[in-house]
Amino acid sequence: MVMTAPQPTTQRLPHSTPQISPQSVPQASQSEIGQLEPERDDAIAFEDVAVTYSTPGDDQRPVLSGIDLTIPRGQFIALVGRSGCGKTTLLNLVAGLVEPSEGAVTVLGQEPRAARRHLGFMLARDALMPWRDARRNVEYGLELRGIAKAERRAIADHWLEAVQLTHAQHLWPWQLSQGMRQRVALARTWALDPNVLLMDEPYASVDVNTRLALQTRFLDLWQSEEHRTVMFVTHDLSEAIALADRVVLLGGGRILDDVTVQIERPRDLGAINANPHYQQVYERLRGQLF
Numbered sequence: 370m371v372m373t374a375p376q377p378t379t380q381r382l383p384h385s386t387p388q389i390s391p392q393s394v395p396q397a398s399q400s401e402i403g404q405l406e407p408e409r410d411d412a413i414a415f416e417d418v419a420v421t422y423s424t425p426g427d428d429q430r431p432v433l434s435g436i437d438l439t440i441p442r443g444q445f446i447a448l449v450g451r452s453g454c455g456k457t458t459l460l461n462l463v464a465g466l467v468e469p470s471e472g473a474v475t476v477l478g479q480e481p482r483a484a485r486r487h488l489g490f491m492l493a494r495d496a497l498m499p500w501r502d503a504r505r506n507v508e509y510g511l512e513l514r515g516i517a518k519a520e521r522r523a524i525a526d527h528w529l530e531a532v533q534l535t536h537a538q539h540l541w542p543w544q545l546s547q548g549m550r551q552r553v554a555l556a557r558t559w560a561l562d563p564n565v566l567l568m569d570e571p572y573a574s575v576d577v578n579t580r581l582a583l584q585t586r587f588l589d590l591w592q593s594e595e596h597r598t599v600m601f602v603t604h605d606l607s608e609a610i611a612l613a614d615r616v617v618l619l620g621g622g623r624i625l626d627d628v629t630v631q632i633e634r635p636r637d638l639g640a641i642n643a644n645p646h647y648q649q650v651y652e653r654l655r656g657q658l659f
């Protein structure tokens with residue numbers, strides 16, 4: 370689903386064609402990543418972050434601790450780890466939905482809540498509104514931002530075309546396949562021109578062939594412009610390595626490993642598991658995941 374900022378007071382001007390967002394910079398090459406200046410070029414920074422949830426009955430449940438992680442602007446990072454290891458909690462920290470019990474989280478140089486209007490959220494559950502057709506689902510966030518009708522239409526047209534759903538624009542959610550619904554959700558997210566994309570197992574609920582098609586479309590879109598920063602949560606190690614520049618493995622509330630994926634783009638997702646580097650990274654992480 371799209372998480373739009375609750376009514377931005379200062380918003381970027383609407384546009385009818387996708388523009389390169391001023392805050393994003395071209396993706397750093399592998400050799401540059403280590404040389405980026407700290408802070409200035411970071412999209413997201415976790416500094417010694419811990420999260421402890423208070424549960425009914427007054428139990429304290431420590432979920433994350435000692436998380437130090439900086440994500441340069443334009444990087445595509447995947448977070449992997451077993452169910453319950455705190456992946457969603459990490460995304461929620463970035464969205465400002467969970468407060469760290471210790472440490473600090475910075476998003477685009479700001480406190481997470483202040484940066485919310487620059488975030489786009491996509492979940493496994495697409496959360497399309499059943500009373501809106503595909504087009505009006507894509508327009509929803511733009512309506513919340515008070516963008517005029519003609520402008521909304523132009524933006525929605527563009528993104529519906531980008532996800533190859535122009536023909537389905539007037540269908541209702543119940544008339545769409547799960548793959549189509551996820552593409553509507555993708556168009557809706559992209560229409561808001563987010564600087565940072567938070568994706569929480571977005572393809573967990575689709576079959577394997579649909580998933581490959583959705584992943585491919587998503588990467589095509591991401592590559593077609595200056596890169597937005599992506600935090601992609603998945604429990605699927607293959608998906609993480611295939612898509613991301615960097616894979617961070619979480620376990621026991623901590624970062625267990627942090628690996629750079631040196632596979633050039635564009636990537637052929639259907640054949641990537643034959644790549645020796647892919648196999649190397651897979652073996653390294655698999656040993657710690659299971």
Ligand SMILES: Nc1ncnc2c1ncn2[C@@H]1O[C@H](COP(=O)(O)OP(=O)(O)O)[C@@H](O)[C@H]1O
Nearest residue numbers: 422423424432451452453454455456457458459
């Ligand atoms: N709001 C909450 N209150 C209490 N416990 C929570 C809350 N949210 C998540 N948890 C617990 O924290 C742990 C990590 O959850 P989560 O971040 O959703 O993990 P993941 O996304 O990796 O499956 C789980 O044990 C979960 O039950």
Ligand SMILES: [Mg+2]
Nearest residue numbers: 456457458569
């Ligand atoms: Mg989760």
